[in-house]
Amino acid sequence: xxxxxxxxxxxxxxxxxxxxxxxxxxxxxxxxxxxxxxxxxxxxxxxxxxxxxxxxxxxxxxxxxxxxxxxxxx
Numbered sequence: 001x002x003x004x005x006x007x008x009x010x011x012x013x014x015x016x017x018x019x020x021x022x023x024x025x026x027x028x029x030x031x032x033x034x035x036x037x038x039x040x041x042x043x044x045x046x047x048x049x050x051x052x053x054x055x056x057x058x059x060x061x062x063x064x065x066x067x068x069x070x071x072x073x074x
Contacts (some may be wrong), residue, residue, distance in 0.1 A: 002034035002070060009038045009066065016042050017049050020071065024055065027073045032058060035069045042067050 006023045008016035016037045027033045035046065043060060046069045050057040056072040 002032040004031060004033045006033060006035045009036055011037070012039050013041045013045060017045050020049070024071065024073050029073055031073060033071045033073065035071065037067045038065055046071070
């Protein structure tokens with residue numbers, strides 16, 4: 001489990017991305033932010049977000065209705 005976790009469950013687009021962007025500012029370079037979301041659109045959103053910001057989407061998975069993303073801050 002990542003040391004930095006953002007719970008964005010219950011939030012709809014664009015809030016999970018906006019909160020992740022803000023949270024990544026507090027994550028040291030090279031470390032992982034785990035984001036948990038219930039928004040199905042977040043799967044495509046986080047892939048695009050990482051592509052645009054230069055961060056690395058380390059993993060994307062689903063546990064029931066929860067979408068989990070691990071983002072490495074570059």
